[in-house]
Every structure is written in structure tokens, then in C-alpha cells.
Amino acid sequence: MSVSGEVQASEESLPHRLTSKTSFLSLKLYVVIGILLVCAVAVFLAIFLCVWFSRNSRKRKMRVKHSSGMIPLVSKEIVEIKALGRDVNPEKVEVKIGNEDLKEAELEVGVKGGNRSGESDVSGGSRSDASVDPENIGWGRWYSLKELEIATRGFAEENVIGEGGYGVVYRGVLPDGSVVAVKNLLNNKGQAEREFKVEVEAIGKVRHKNLVGLVGYCAEGAQRMLVYEYVDNGNLEQWLHGDVGPFSPLTWDIRMKIAIGTAKGLAYLHEGLEPKVVHRDVKSSNILLDRKWNPKVSDFGLAKLLGSEASYVTTRVMGTFGYVSPEYASTGMLNEGSDVYSFGVLLMEIITGRSPIDYSRPAGEMNLVDWFKGMVASRRGEELVDSLIEVQPPPRALKRALLVCLRCIDLDAGKRPKMGQIVHMLEADDFPFRSELRAAREKDPNPSRADVSTRITHSSNNGGGGEIERSRWR
Numbered sequence: 001m002s003v004s005g006e007v008q009a010s011e012e013s014l015p016h017r018l019t020s021k022t023s024f025l026s027l028k029l030y031v032v033i034g035i036l037l038v039c040a041v042a043v044f045l046a047i048f049l050c051v052w053f054s055r056n057s058r059k060r061k062m063r064v065k066h067s068s069g070m071i072p073l074v075s076k077e078i079v080e081i082k083a084l085g086r087d088v089n090p091e092k093v094e095v096k097i098g099n100e101d102l103k104e105a106e107l108e109v110g111v112k113g114g115n116r117s118g119e120s121d122v123s124g125g126s127r128s129d130a131s132v133d134p135e136n137i138g139w140g141r142w143y144s145l146k147e148l149e150i151a152t153r154g155f156a157e158e159n160v161i162g163e164g165g166y167g168v169v170y171r172g173v174l175p176d177g178s179v180v181a182v183k184n185l186l187n188n189k190g191q192a193e194r195e196f197k198v199e200v201e202a203i204g205k206v207r208h209k210n211l212v213g214l215v216g217y218c219a220e221g222a223q224r225m226l227v228y229e230y231v232d233n234g235n236l237e238q239w240l241h242g243d244v245g246p247f248s249p250l251t252w253d254i255r256m257k258i259a260i261g262t263a264k265g266l267a268y269l270h271e272g273l274e275p276k277v278v279h280r281d282v283k284s285s286n287i288l289l290d291r292k293w294n295p296k297v298s299d300f301g302l303a304k305l306l307g308s309e310a311s312y313v314t315t316r317v318m319g320t321f322g323y324v325s326p327e328y329a330s331t332g333m334l335n336e337g338s339d340v341y342s343f344g345v346l347l348m349e350i351i352t353g354r355s356p357i358d359y360s361r362p363a364g365e366m367n368l369v370d371w372f373k374g375m376v377a378s379r380r381g382e383e384l385v386d387s388l389i390e391v392q393p394p395p396r397a398l399k400r401a402l403l404v405c406l407r408c409i410d411l412d413a414g415k416r417p418k419m420g421q422i423v424h425m426l427e428a429d430d431f432p433f434r435s436e437l438r439a440a441r442e443k444d445p446n447p448s449r450a451d452v453s454t455r456i457t458h459s460s461n462n463g464g465g466g467e468i469e470r471s472r473w474r
């Protein structure tokens with residue numbers, strides 16, 4: 001046979017072979033080939049999917065590890081920032097904790113870690129490179145003692161801002177030029193490093209424009225330090241009680257701005273976080289001010305953080321004399337109502353310019369709360385206003401503020417308003433007048449407009465605004 005004849009014979013035999021039966025279940029060859037092809041594709045797909053899944057799950061695991069590391073992203077104290085309560089404006093929330101948290105953490109690693117990595121030489125240690133240290137990943141960062149030493153010029157005397165119950169506070173400048181306040185915590189021996197980090201993480205995640213932001217911490221050996229954003233205009237106590245000349249720069253409007261901002265910060269702690277955070281030490285020296293008189297509440301979370309067995313710390317946890325609610329002082333029972341009481345005292349201090357306890361005053365005026373209640377009860381509310389305020393507040397605004405004070409210090413903690421309600425009361429132009437008008441109309445259907453005002457009297461035995469009597473106040 002010729003070559004062309006052989007080719008032709010083989011071509012002719014191919015379809016024949018394909019349709020011929022095989023020994024495998026007597027299936028035809030093309031069916032067997034088809035089955036084999038399908039099996040091969042299936043195996044290939046299975047291998048591909050396995051590889052893809054395993055890669056992804058490894059990535060996921062790495063993310064969780066990096067995000068939490070030694071420190072849980074969310075501590076047991078502050079689990080999650082949930083949808084805010086009705087009284088808290090969502091615009092005030094700067095950081096959301098929960099699913100968004102991871103993104104936040106990753107973002108910070110990218111920005112902060114990346115920026116700082118080149119600064120390790122300046123700060124004197126490779127630990128300053130946040131991009132390679134998983135412990136630096138999260139809301140802020142871990143600072144080495146060396147870094148903070150450099151930032152504060154060796155914790156120099158001239159960089160001391162002040163000293164409080166928790167320790168000395170220094171002004172520091174980080175290599176990137178940002179100014180911070182470094183709080184060198186006293187008496188932290190009872191605090192295990194890991195526990196310290198967990199609690200600090202929790203505080204660090206809380207972000208609000210009226211709360212001082214925590215940017216990082218240092219835990220090296222026995223040293224524990226907190227690094228805060230620097231608030232550059234002193235604290236409210238200094239402005240209220242310091243030497244400011246014949247007239248205070250804190251006008252009535254500025255004082256109300258400070259009161260409202262403080263209330264918003266506390267409302268966020270109470271109503272915007274789950275579980276809520278009780279400050280426990282609301283007072284004027286813990287209200288820091290910026291150049292535009294925006295208030296920032298400091299030291300929140302510290303009572304919990306430093307709540308060790310040390311008696312010194314325990315004393316600190318009890319709050320500050322003059323601001324502490326009666327039920328907290330007598331029973332140690334603590335809830336956000338105690339903060340509301342302290343806020344009431346703070347508001348009295350803002351209005352009057354007087355300290356909660358002032359032994360330099362006559363006996364009847366030493367205790368601000370008692371004196372304040374007595375003055376309101378005897379209708380001498382206008383005399384309560386700080387004489388350093390050059391322009392007197394409108395009577396309506398003053399009455400509003402006085403009423404809020406009295407409601408906050410109600411002896412019955414359950415009757416005190418929530419911080420969110422306080423924000424509304426202080427902001428609302430018509431508080432308390434709409435309800436007063438209604439009450440007045442019910443009494444007298446045709447009152448002259450000028451007659452309708454509010455008289456707030458307070459029976460001396462109820463301790464607060466429980467028996468606030470509202471009627472006409474000419």
C-alpha cells in the first residue's frame with residue numbers, strides 16, 4: 001500500500017475506533033474520553049479552589065493576629081461603640097469601633113508606622129518602627145521610654161505641665177513635630193503590663209471632639225506612661241480661679257460653650273459607648289481648653305485603669321472632694337448619675353466662679369452647693385453670677401443654667417437627667433420656658449407676657465432639684 005493509502009486507512013479508522021466499544025463498562029471510546037476530560041477538569045478546579053481558600057484564610061488569620069496581637073482590639077471594658085443613643089449626635093463620633101475598627105487600625109499602621117519607620121535612628125531604637133512591630137498596630141502606638149525621654153528632653157523640669165493625683169505631666173515633642181502631653185503614672189506597680197495594655201487600648205479607642213485623645217502609651221519595666229494629644233490653653237480650673245485681671249476672658253457665652261461641650265463629651269461616655277464609661281472624677285481641672293475655648297474632658301478611664309489595690313489609687317478613684325455625689329461618697333455605689341451630680345457642681349462653678357469647697361469664705365458660703373441652693377431658694381439667682389463676667393447673661397439663659405444645676409444635684413440619683421438630656425436643656429432656647437408657659441397658662445389663661453417667667457425655689461431638705469418649684473419669677 002502507498003503512503004497516501006495508509007493515511008487514508010488510518011483516518012478512516014479513527015471514527016471507527018472512537019465509536020468502538022472499550023473494555024471499560026463496554027462504553028464507547030469517545031464516552032470514556034469525555035468522562036476522563038470531565039474528571040480532569042473537576043480535579044483541576046478542586047485543586048485551584050483549595051489553593052485559593054487556603055491562601056485567603058491565611059491572610060484572614062494574619063489580619064486578626066496583627067490587629068489584636070498581644071492586645072485585644074476591644075477590651076472587656078469597652079466592647080464596642082454601638083449605634084448612638086437618641087441624645088447623641090452621630091456627627092460627634094470620630095471613630096467607630098466594631099467592624100470599622102480593623103480598617104482604622106490598618107490605616108494607622110499604614111500612615112503612622114510608615115511615617116515613623118524612618119525615624120528609628122532619631123528615637124534611638126528599632127522598636128520605634130511601628131511597621132514591623134505587631135504590638136504597635138492598633139489605635140495608637142507603643143512608645144519606647146527612650147522615645148519619650150527624647151520627646152520631653154529627659155523629662156526636664158521646664159517641660160513639666162503640672163502634677164495631679166496620677167502623676168507628673170510633661171510636654172513633649174515627637175520627631176514628626178507633633179506636641180503631646182506625657183503622663184508619667186505613679187503607683188502602677190499593681191498593674192500587670194498586659195492588663196495595663198488592654199485597658200489603655202480601651203481608652204485609646206474612645207474618640208470624641210470633647211474628650212482628650214490618647215495617642216499611645218509606654219510600658220517598659222516598672223514604667224507606665226500615657227501619651228495624650230496636647231491641649232494648649234490650660235484647664236478650666238486655672239481660668240476660673242487663676243488671676244485673670246478685673247474681668248475674666250470667660251464670658252457667659254464662652255462658659256456655656258464649655259459647659260455644653262463638656263456635657264457632650266460625658267454624654268458620649270455614658271450613652272455612646274457600650275458598655276458605658278463612668279468618668280468618676282468630673283471637675284474643672286479635668287476640663288482642658290483649646291485656643292477657641294473648646295473643652296476636652298481628660299482622665300476618663302483612668303480610675304478603672306489604675307484601680308489597683310494601692311490605697312493611694314483607691315483614694316483617687318473616690319473622685320474629688322466637693323464634686324462627689326452623696327450616694328457615691330457614702331456607699332461607693334457608682335453609676336453615671338454620680339458624673340451627672342459632679343457635672344452639676346461643675347456648672348455651678350462655671351456660673352459662679354467659686355470653688356466647690358472654699359475655706360476662705362464665710363461659713364455659710366464655704367460649700368458651693370449649699371450656698372447655691374440657698375441663693376436660688378431666696379430668689380437671688382442673679383447674684384450667683386461670677387462678678388468677673390463683664391456682661392451679665394440674659395435672665396432667661398441664667399434661669400436655664402440654674403435649673404440644670406439643680407436638676408443635676410437631685411439627691412435622688414434616679415431623678416437626675418441623663419447627660420444627653422442636659423445637652424438639650426442647655427442648648428434649647430425654649431428650655432424651660434415652653435413647659436413653664438404651658439403650666440402658667442393652665443393656671444391663668446391670660447397672663448401678660450412679661451409676667452411669665454420662672455421662679456425656681458428649692459427646699460433646703462431635698463439636696464437638689466427634687467422639689468424645684470416652678471412658677472412666676474418677676
Ligand SMILES: Nc1ncnc2c1ncn2[C@@H]1O[C@H](COP(=O)(O)OP(=O)(O)OP(=O)(O)O)[C@@H](O)[C@H]1O
Nearest residue numbers: 161162163164165166169181228229230231235285
Ligand atoms: N493632654 C494634656 N494637654 C495639656 N495639658 C494637660 C494634658 N493633660 C493634663 N494636662 C495638665 O497637666 C496638669 C496635671 O494634670 P492631671 O490630669 O494629671 O492632674 P489634675 O487634673 O490637675 O489633678 P487630678 O490628677 O487630681 O485629676 C494639669 O495642669 C493639666 O491641665
